[in-house]
Amino acid sequence: xxMNASINIKDLSLSFGAVEVIKDLNLDIGQGEFLxxxxxxxxxxxxxxxxxxxxxxxxxxxxxxxGKNVTWEEPSDRGIxxxxxxxxxxxxxxxxxxxxxxxxxxxxxxxxxxxxxAKAARILQIEPLLKRKxxxxxxxxxxxxxxxxxxxxxxxxxxxxxxxxxxxxxxxxDLRAEIKELHQTLRNTMIYVxxxxxxxxxxxxxxxxxxxxxILQLATPKEIYNRxxxxxxxxxxxxxxxxFIEGQIATTATGATFTAAAGxxxxxxxxxDGAPTAGAAWLGIRPEHIASGAEAASRAIRxxxxxxxxxxxxxxxxxxxxxGGQRFWxxxxxxxxxxxxxxxxxxxxxxxCNLFDKTSEARL
Amino acid sequence: MxxxxxLSLFRNLSAKIAAIPMILTALVVFVGGTLWTVAYSxxxxxxxxxxxxxxxxxxxxxxxxxxxxxxIENLFIYGLCxxxxxxxxxxxxxxxxxxxxxxxxxxxxxxLYPYALSFIVTGLVWQWVxxxxxxxxxxxxxxxxxxxxxDPLYNADIAxxxxxxxxxxxxxxxxxxxxxxxxxxxxxxxxKASRVDGIPAWKTYVFIIIPMMRPVFITTxxxxxxxxxxxxxxxxxxTGGGPGIxxxxxxxxVYDYMFGGQNLGQGFAASTMMLLAVLIVVIPWxxxxxxxxxxx
Amino acid sequence: MADLSTHxxxxxxxxPQTRPAAEAQGDRKSGFQPGPRGAKPRKSFSRRNIxxxxxxxxxxxxxxxxxxxxxxxxxxxxxxxRMGNIFAPPLEITFEPWVKAWSEACTxxxxxxxxxxxxxxxxITVPSxxxxxxxxxxxxxxxxxxxxxxxxxxxxxLIFGAFIPYQVMLYPMVILLRxxxxxxxxxxxxxxxxxxxxxxxxxxxxxxxTSLPEELFKAARVDGAGFWRIYVxxxxxxxxxxxxxxxxxxxxxxxxxxxxxxxxxxxxxYPMTVQLNNIVNSVQGVKEYNVNMAATLLTGLVPLVIYLxxxxxxxxxxxxxxxKG
Numbered sequence: 001x002x003m004n005a006s007i008n009i010k011d012l013s014l015s016f017g018a019v020e021v022i023k024d025l026n027l028d029i030g031q032g033e034f035l036x037x038x039x040x041x042x043x044x045x046x047x048x049x050x051x052x053x054x055x056x057x058x059x060x061x062x063x064x065x066x067g068k069n070v071t072w073e074e075p076s077d078r079g080i081x082x083x084x085x086x087x088x089x090x091x092x093x094x095x096x097x098x099x100x101x102x103x104x105x106x107x108x109x110x111x112x113x114x115x116x117x118a119k120a121a122r123i124l125q126i127e128p129l130l131k132r133k134x135x136x137x138x139x140x141x142x143x144x145x146x147x148x149x150x151x152x153x154x155x156x157x158x159x160x161x162x163x164x165x166x167x168x169x170x171x172x173x174d175l176r177a178e179i180k181e182l183h184q185t186l187r188n189t190m191i192y193v194x195x196x197x198x199x200x201x202x203x204x205x206x207x208x209x210x211x212x213x214x215i216l217q218l219a220t221p222k223e224i225y226n227r228x229x230x231x232x233x234x235x236x237x238x239x240x241x242x243x244f245i246e247g248q249i250a251t252t253a254t255g256a257t258f259t260a261a262a263g264x265x266x267x268x269x270x271x272x273d274g275a276p277t278a279g280a281a282w283l284g285i286r287p288e289h290i291a292s293g294a295e296a297a298s299r300a301i302r303x304x305x306x307x308x309x310x311x312x313x314x315x316x317x318x319x320x321x322x323x324g325g326q327r328f329w330x331x332x333x334x335x336x337x338x339x340x341x342x343x344x345x346x347x348x349x350x351x352x353c354n355l356f357d358k359t360s361e362a363r364l
Numbered sequence: 365m366x367x368x369x370x371l372s373l374f375r376n377l378s379a380k381i382a383a384i385p386m387i388l389t390a391l392v393v394f395v396g397g398t399l400w401t402v403a404y405s406x407x408x409x410x411x412x413x414x415x416x417x418x419x420x421x422x423x424x425x426x427x428x429x430x431x432x433x434x435x436i437e438n439l440f441i442y443g444l445c446x447x448x449x450x451x452x453x454x455x456x457x458x459x460x461x462x463x464x465x466x467x468x469x470x471x472x473x474x475x476l477y478p479y480a481l482s483f484i485v486t487g488l489v490w491q492w493v494x495x496x497x498x499x500x501x502x503x504x505x506x507x508x509x510x511x512x513x514x515d516p517l518y519n520a521d522i523a524x525x526x527x528x529x530x531x532x533x534x535x536x537x538x539x540x541x542x543x544x545x546x547x548x549x550x551x552x553x554x555x556k557a558s559r560v561d562g563i564p565a566w567k568t569y570v571f572i573i574i575p576m577m578r579p580v581f582i583t584t585x586x587x588x589x590x591x592x593x594x595x596x597x598x599x600x601x602x603t604g605g606g607p608g609i610x611x612x613x614x615x616x617x618v619y620d621y622m623f624g625g626q627n628l629g630q631g632f633a634a635s636t637m638m639l640l641a642v643l644i645v646v647i648p649w650x651x652x653x654x655x656x657x658x659x660x
Numbered sequence: 661m662a663d664l665s666t667h668x669x670x671x672x673x674x675x676p677q678t679r680p681a682a683e684a685q686g687d688r689k690s691g692f693q694p695g696p697r698g699a700k701p702r703k704s705f706s707r708r709n710i711x712x713x714x715x716x717x718x719x720x721x722x723x724x725x726x727x728x729x730x731x732x733x734x735x736x737x738x739x740x741x742r743m744g745n746i747f748a749p750p751l752e753i754t755f756e757p758w759v760k761a762w763s764e765a766c767t768x769x770x771x772x773x774x775x776x777x778x779x780x781x782x783x784i785t786v787p788s789x790x791x792x793x794x795x796x797x798x799x800x801x802x803x804x805x806x807x808x809x810x811x812x813x814x815x816x817x818l819i820f821g822a823f824i825p826y827q828v829m830l831y832p833m834v835i836l837l838r839x840x841x842x843x844x845x846x847x848x849x850x851x852x853x854x855x856x857x858x859x860x861x862x863x864x865x866x867x868x869x870t871s872l873p874e875e876l877f878k879a880a881r882v883d884g885a886g887f888w889r890i891y892v893x894x895x896x897x898x899x900x901x902x903x904x905x906x907x908x909x910x911x912x913x914x915x916x917x918x919x920x921x922x923x924x925x926x927x928x929x930y931p932m933t934v935q936l937n938n939i940v941n942s943v944q945g946v947k948e949y950n951v952n953m954a955a956t957l958l959t960g961l962v963p964l965v966i967y968l969x970x971x972x973x974x975x976x977x978x979x980x981x982x983x984k985g
Binding site: 050080101161 | 873875876878879880881882883884885889893894897898
């Protein structure tokens with residue numbers, strides 16, 4: 001257990017009957033860190049968060065918060081605050097009642113309750129709403145109150161369970177920024193569950209990508225984007241997804257080559273995780289790392305392609321092309337004029353690629 | 365420092381305390397009581413339960429008793445008619461109510477109100493309406509049709525149908541409500557699609573809507589069947605089992621032997637037969653509905 | 661079985677609304693007709709409508725006749741009843757039968773009328789409703805939010821118990837009550853009603869509490885509220901409708917009960933239904949049909965009034981209560 005860690009999770013397992021939802025999970029979260037648990041639905045991210053909160057009994061393993069074993073503590077004794085997707089505001093209580101409920105349960109004096117509620121309301125700018133009931137608030141206001149409920153508890157750890165999923169796109173972007181600012185001000189440890197990769201990338205100090213109750217990769221957003229440690233992570237992060245080419249790696253005296261339907265290409269400049277080995281593999285390249293047109297000529301790996309589909313997004317234009325017997329998504333500048341059926345040479349450099357073993361799907 | 369896993373008995377203690385009445389009811393009354401009655405149905409208990417095992421004696425005597433046989437026969441006639449008529453009336457009424465009619469809630473209130481009344485009230489009203497001297501028969505005769513005969517409560521051959529009329533009056537509103545709920549639960553696009561395809565309404569009902577309502581039908585079937593087996597108060601109030609023993613029912617047989625005839629063994633055996641009848645209906649249903657999925 | 665009642669409730673709730681998809685027809689009535697192929701606009705006196713409303717009115721008459729007969733008979737004097745037609749309104753209205761039914765009618769044991777049974781029923785119904793709902797709501801809440809090992813097993817047994825014919829459990833219940841000295845008492849009957857009402861009420865509350873957002877419960881736990889505090893401060897204020905449904909269900913059910921009343925109480929504690937049956941089916945004396953009908957109406961009045969004022973909620977209650985059979 002590292003001493004400056006805020007939360008340590010050791011060999012955590014959880015099963016519902018015969019179904020193992022979390023398997024032998026280990027995770028250390030640093031003091032003041034913003035950690036995002038990211039994955040598709042059913043990957044165990046919310047379950048893990050509920051275990052940390054004490055809302056689910058673990059089957060095995062231990063959870064430490066601020067160095068204290070809280071595995072069997074009540075949720076309210078763990079020094080956590082939690083924000084839920086559906087806001088979970090008590091409908092019959094006013095905003096003030098919602099904020100003070102936990103403090104009253106903990107036996108704080110009236111003066112202290114009032115002071116803390118006022119402070120949280122000031123930080124979140126919800127002072128005018130204090131006397132209203134949740135039903136009279138907008139979605140964004142409700143979520144602010146929900147954050148306030150965690151804030152008044154003055155705890156070390158904030159847990160967010162998909163807090164922005166119920167909001168519309170514009171509001172989500174605004175509140176996302178607010179949460180980030182809140183973290184910068186408070187410097188609390190925050191654990192944030194989401195299935196939205198943009199939220200994960202923008203908010204996180206580190207992202208833990210989960211699948212099947214396990215953490216596949218735990219790293220900074222940049223690292224996850226640039227060096228995904230397996231094909232699943234590579235595919236999950238990025239939109240549109242990474243393009244994958246199936247082929248064979250062969251080792252040569254000077255390095256390695258990759259042979260696909262479109263030809264054989266040198267892999268000079270690619271940073272292998274270990275020593276290059278020959279065998280079946282996937283080569284992954286992100287749409288935004290593919291050069292096209294005249295620019296493609298300067299790339300080490302080149303193909304002739306035909307445009308199949310054009311999706312203008314304004315700032316960018318996404319183009320689906322056919323090359324080497326498969327489809328590629330390519331991200332072009334929004335100003336490019338291009339049409340279905342146009343010929344479009346594409347190219348990219350090995351340094352931008354990621355190679356994955358065909359069977360284990362681990363990064364090579 | 366490690367807080368160890370607390371004793372599982374004391375985890376969630378309040379919830380367990382709150383569940384004590386349920387646990388006692390389930391184990392002591394439902395399981396215990398049922399087993400007790402089944403066990404004592406094999407004894408010669410008379411005035412008081414006595415643990416003197418006599419094997420199947422009580423059952424042999426039961427099935428040799430004419431009153432029990434009449435009760436069973438009545439239950440079959442009543443049950444079959446009740447099921448068929450409840451379904452037909454309930455469904456037809458529901459289909460009529462589903463025609464976007466005006467005053468729907470007034471009609472529903474009228475059709476359903478008897479269900480709020482007890483079987484005792486139902487039985488007594490219909491006893492009066494079917495009174496041969498002053499009721500339906502008397503009135504038709506006074507209108508000039510002197511030979512008209514409709515006296516179900518005084519004619520042993522048809523007395524059970526008199527009970528049936530009252531039971532239908534009381535219970536068919538509920539079936540209508542359940543069926544109407546089933547009809548309303550069907551995706552309205554089905555109706556649009558069938559209209560676009562030019563299928564006549566009756567065909568849509570027979571070939572599309574009715575098959576889609578299978579879950580509602582099964583639920584209704586189980587509810588009606590369970591209620592049929594238990595019918596007791598209605599007969600007590602309307603006919604007292606008469607004339608003679610023409611409208612006796614198994615539930616009444618049980619009550620009379622247990623609390624009137626001081627022949628507990630017979631009461632236990634008869635009630636065990638009732639339990640058996642219910643299990644034959646409920647177990648296959650429960651198996652079909654909840655056997656495969658489970659975990660609600 | 662849980663699914664069953666959720667399903668019924670869900671449907672029952674949709675009943676009072678007229679379906680939203682009436683546009684198909686509405687469009688035809690008012691809208692643009694694309695050539696001669698559209699259906700004819702409907703007249704309100706079309707053959708279809710005459711048939712439809714005719715049938716419904718006939719059916720309604722069948723359901724209303726007994727009520728009509730009851731009221732008319734109860735307002736006539738005996739001579740007029742012997743003379744005439746039970747369907748005809750009274751030539752001379754008299755409230756004598758009502759007074760007699762309430763305060764003088766004889767059961768064979770005593771002659772103080774139905775009033776005794778009415779007050780007995782009140783004394784039985786009020787505590788039974790309160791106790792059964794209190795137990796079942798807390799139990800349903802525990803089952804919905806605080807699942808413990810084995811809870812589902814007991815719950816399944818409980819629900820199956822709702823289908824077991826009462827006859828099988830009647831006598832063991834007599835023994836149990838006699839053992840704790842409550843056989844023949846009001847308290848004993850309250851216990852019986854609470855026990856036999858438990859399956860359906862627990863199901864009702866469990867399903868309702870399960871339908872409330874789980875995150876609310878989680879938030880309250882993070883806020884440090886325990887079992888009882890969450891129940892009282894969070895769940896109760898959100899559950900008033902379901903408590904009303906349960907009350908309707910229980911008041912009508914217990915008021916209408918006959919079997920438990922006759923078995924588990926003594927004659928001076930008999931509920932109204934039992935007393936009514938004893939009055940009407942008493943073999944002594946001359947039959948006074950007008951008094952009998954007044955008595956019957958009086959007994960039916962409480963559930964009838966509840967039915968008429970509760971409307972939609974009653975439908976919801978019986979859809980859930982139908983499981984009780």
